Amino acid sequence: xxxxxxxxxxxxxxxxxxxxxPHRLMLRPRESRxxxxxKSEVAVTPTATVTWxxxxxxxxxxxxxxxxxxxxxxxxxxxxxxxxxxxxxxxxVAASAITYPFRYSPDExxxxxxxxxxxxxxxxxxxxxxxxxxxxxxxxxxxxxxKDLSVGIPGWISYQSREDEGTQSPIQTLDRRxxxxxxxxxxxxxxxxxxxxxARIVSGYxxxxxQGKADPRWGGSTHAWAEAxxxxxxxxxxxxxxxxVGGHNLIPVAVARxxxxxxxxxxxxxxxxxxxxxxxxxxxxxx
Numbered sequence: 001x002x003x004x005x006x007x008x009x010x011x012x013x014x015x016x017x018x019x020x021x022p023h024r025l026m027l028r029p030r031e032s033r034x035x036x037x038x039k040s041e042v043a044v045t046p047t048a049t050v051t052w053x054x055x056x057x058x059x060x061x062x063x064x065x066x067x068x069x070x071x072x073x074x075x076x077x078x079x080x081x082x083x084x085x086x087x088x089x090x091x092x093v094a095a096s097a098i099t100y101p102f103r104y105s106p107d108e109x110x111x112x113x114x115x116x117x118x119x120x121x122x123x124x125x126x127x128x129x130x131x132x133x134x135x136x137x138x139x140x141x142x143x144x145x146x147k148d149l150s151v152g153i154p155g156w157i158s159y160q161s162r163e164d165e166g167t168q169s170p171i172q173t174l175d176r177r178x179x180x181x182x183x184x185x186x187x188x189x190x191x192x193x194x195x196x197x198x199a200r201i202v203s204g205y206x207x208x209x210x211q212g213k214a215d216p217r218w219g220g221s222t223h224a225w226a227e228a229x230x231x232x233x234x235x236x237x238x239x240x241x242x243x244x245v246g247g248h249n250l251i252p253v254a255v256a257r258x259x260x261x262x263x264x265x266x267x268x269x270x271x272x273x274x275x276x277x278x279x280x281x282x283x284x285x286x287x
Contacts, residue, residue, distance in 0.1 A: 001084040003038075006205055006251065007284040008077040008222070010265050013277040017069035023048075023267030026254045027077035028060040029204065035251065038080040045074040057200075057261075059254040064267075075265055081251065083207075089246040091143060094232030099139035101196060104231065112198035112229060114257050118190050120169045127170050131191035146228055146238060149191055153184050153240040167259045181241040182224040182259055188240045189226045198229035202237070203262040204253040207285045221283050222264060225250060251285070 008027060028040045044050065048064040055061050064075070096102055104112065122128055134148045158178040170190040173179040179187070185201055192199040206223035225239040225247075237247040254262040269276075 001082055002207075002287055003080065003082050004207055004251065005284075005286050006077070006079040006081070007282075008079075008205075008264070009282045010075045010279065011281075012073040012269075012279045014071050014269070014271060015275045015277055016271070017071045018269040018271035018275055019069055020046075020066040020073060021268035021270065022066075023064045023073075023075070023265060024263075025050075025062040025064060025075060025077075026059055026203070026262060026264050027062070027075075027079075028253065029079060029081055030059065030252045030255070032252075034083065034085045034247070036082045036084075038082065040079045040081075041077070043076045043078075045072075045076075046070040055261075057255050057257075059256070059262075083248075083251065085248040086246065087248045089248075091230070091233035091236055093142060093230055097142055097231040100135070100142045100145050101139070102142065102231075104198070108198075108229070108231065115200050115229070116193060116196070116198040118193045119258055120171070120186075120190055122171065122190075122194065126174065127190060128194040130174060131194050135195070142230060143236075145195075146192065146197070146230075146236070147245055150188060150226075150238040150240045150245065151243050153187055154243055157184065157187070159184070159241060184240040185224040185226045186259055188238060192226070192228050200227050200229075200235075201256050201259045201262055202227055202250075202252050202254070203256075203259070203264065205251040205283065205285050206242075207249045207251065207287075209287065221285070222281065223250065224259065224262075227255065 027042055031037050042062055044064050046068050048066050050062050050064050052062050134152055160178045161180055167186055168179055168183045170187045173183045173187050189199040189201055203224050206221050227235040227237050229235055238245055256262040
């Protein structure tokens, strides 16, 4: 078990005061058997009315509403939590799903719904054909297939950090042969769905103690990864960016069908077209 402190500060700057629309904040980690929240606080400047609710996926969502205009918007989240996960987890896969292909039960198929259907067009079958190259035989080991897919992505795609908003489509990532962690996650999820798996996007934080040793101000970052549903084992974490299985150094904040539903901060403003100066994000994850 490890106790982690997370500080996440998002700052927007404008050339002159603007009217701020409602902002949707997804900054509170998801509590589970492996993760226990000790403290989670969100502060907003300028002053805002903050209300909380749970979305359709069970994510904690805060809505910040503003009255005054401002030239700077600062959203600060401070979290303390206990993380108790295994570095090398053992997954108890149901006998019916040990080998691929397998069938979900009628209830599982109904409940997975859109999480088992691709969300991006693949008119020529490029993505599906690429995903099928990881199927070693008929039948093939289910976990081995998913692990090979996760490890195969960074073997095929070069990692490239990208500060701009938005995510590449899986076809764009395959064609460009580069992408960020969110592009890797989307590619894994869509490839898994094309093979008949239920899969979902996860956003949150990555704890990297080695990074913290190099520079004590850091030790973490925002991150995106994926989960695939396997009967018996449930939702299994795959992080293609770091070629890892299981979430021993991952702190989930939101799960979603589409990456756009898991943005940490989303909002709007009313002002001149050239008034926006830029944004900055600072994340510290320390033990």
